[in-house]
Amino acid sequence: METTELHYQISSVLVVFVLTLVVSFLIQNIIRRRRMPPGPWGFPIIGHLPLIGDSPFKTFKDMAGQYGDIFMIKMGSWPTVVLNSKESIREAYLTQQNNFVDRPEFFSFKTMQDHRSLAFGKFNKIHRKIANNVLRSFANVKSSTTEEIIQTEAISLSKVLVSSTNPHE
Structure with missing residues (x-):
C-alpha cells in the first residue's frame, strides 16, 4: 500500500x-x-526549414502576402526576420542598423570567432561600420567610380596575398 x-x-x-x-x-x-514581427508558427527545434522548399524566394513572397513585407520565421531554433521588399530593406539599413547587424551564434561562427573579418567574429559590427565609412568616402571621389576603386584594391590585395603565400615571388 x-x-x-x-x-x-x-x-x-x-x-x-x-x-x-x-x-x-x-x-x-x-x-x-x-x-517580434508577425509570422507563422514553426516546428520545435527545426523551425520553418522543411517549409521553405527548393525556392525560398517564392515561399517568402507567399508568406509576405499573408504576414506583410517584414515577418519572422525560425531557421532551426534561431528566429530570423525576413525583409521582403526594397523599401523594408532600405529602412532597415538606413534607420534600424543596430537592430540588424547581429548574427546568430551558429557553429561556424563560433569556430571562426578569432578570425577577424567582416562576416565572422566578435568585431563584425566595428568592421562593418569602418567598411561602410571607407566605401562612402571612396564613393565621394569624383575621378573614378566605387567599382573601379574596389577592383583596384582587390587586385592589389590578391597580389599581396599571393606574394605572402609564395615567398619565391
Whole structure:
C-alpha cells in the first residue's frame, strides 16, 4: 500500500513539473512573439526549414502576402526576420542598423570567432561600420567610380596575398 502511494505521489509531482515547464515555455513564447514581427508558427527545434522548399524566394513572397513585407520565421531554433521588399530593406539599413547587424551564434561562427573579418567574429559590427565609412568616402571621389576603386584594391590585395603565400615571388 505504501509503495503504490509513493509511486502516485512521485508521478503526480512529475506531471505537475512537466505541465509547469510546458506552460512557462508557451507563455514565454507568446510574450516573445508580441515583441517580434508577425509570422507563422514553426516546428520545435527545426523551425520553418522543411517549409521553405527548393525556392525560398517564392515561399517568402507567399508568406509576405499573408504576414506583410517584414515577418519572422525560425531557421532551426534561431528566429530570423525576413525583409521582403526594397523599401523594408532600405529602412532597415538606413534607420534600424543596430537592430540588424547581429548574427546568430551558429557553429561556424563560433569556430571562426578569432578570425577577424567582416562576416565572422566578435568585431563584425566595428568592421562593418569602418567598411561602410571607407566605401562612402571612396564613393565621394569624383575621378573614378566605387567599382573601379574596389577592383583596384582587390587586385592589389590578391597580389599581396599571393606574394605572402609564395615567398619565391
